Amino acid sequence: MKYSIFLILIIFCVYNAISQAYHYRRYNVESGVIEYEITGTSTGIEKLVFKDWGRIEVKYTSYKSQIKNEREEFHYSTFIFNDTTLSIDFNKKTGIMMKNDMPSDFLKAIDYSTTAVAFKNLMEKMGAKYIATEYLFGKECMVWQIEKAGIKFWTWNNITLKTEVNFMGINTITQATNIDINESIPDESFAIPKGITIKELERKIK
Numbered sequence: 001m002k003y004s005i006f007l008i009l010i011i012f013c014v015y016n017a018i019s020q021a022y023h024y025r026r027y028n029v030e031s032g033v034i035e036y037e038i039t040g041t042s043t044g045i046e047k048l049v050f051k052d053w054g055r056i057e058v059k060y061t062s063y064k065s066q067i068k069n070e071r072e073e074f075h076y077s078t079f080i081f082n083d084t085t086l087s088i089d090f091n092k093k094t095g096i097m098m099k100n101d102m103p104s105d106f107l108k109a110i111d112y113s114t115t116a117v118a119f120k121n122l123m124e125k126m127g128a129k130y131i132a133t134e135y136l137f138g139k140e141c142m143v144w145q146i147e148k149a150g151i152k153f154w155t156w157n158n159i160t161l162k163t164e165v166n167f168m169g170i171n172t173i174t175q176a177t178n179i180d181i182n183e184s185i186p187d188e189s190f191a192i193p194k195g196i197t198i199k200e201l202e203r204k205i206k
Helices: 002-022 105-106 117-125
Strands: 032-040 042-051 054-065 069-083 084-089 092-102 129-134 139-146 151-156 158-168 170-181 198-204
Touching: 002 032, 032 158, 042 170, 117 129, 139 158
Parallel strands: 092 198
Antiparallel strands: 032 042, 032 170, 042 054, 054 069, 069 084, 084 092, 129 139, 139 151, 151 158, 158 170
16 A cells, blocks of 8 residues: 555645646646546456546545455545545545645746646656656557655546556556546536545645
8 A cells, every 4th residue: 555655645745736836727727527447466446537627536445465475355436625625535434635835946946937847857856757758548648656665657638547566575557547638527427425524734845
């Protein structure tokens, strides 16, 4: 599960920096629903739902992980409301809500001429290296690598369509299986589930 949290934090910081510094769209698609399949060391499904160009988003993840003789099941969601993120662990029925502020000096060093330029600039500053261009579902994707973490991911219009993790015995692929874009997304899709104990944290990245 650690690799998933690590990747979520990286992507969230990138998108949040774009949003708070220049009020940019997180994605170059207004709304959508994307379904994913998780295979490898972990097996399961994931579903991304977003609107308002990604400023409002929820990602549902459910998977089983087999490492050596240990088998675990994880069920969680990550909500994004502009510059606030809420991570919910359904096994524990707990959630952590956090507002994330990027340091001003870091943001000033970014070229925000377009969303695509800002995304690429931020990814590089956060340790990801652009290595290739490939096609998934007939869509032109930028392929990124975070070598130290053993992570590769494919982005289209700033949306991750595929992720590969090869790190410390973990070998997992998360890949989109269905993509519906510019869908009409009801507000109910982003309702926080009942019965969850939520702790609010205020954190600044310095």
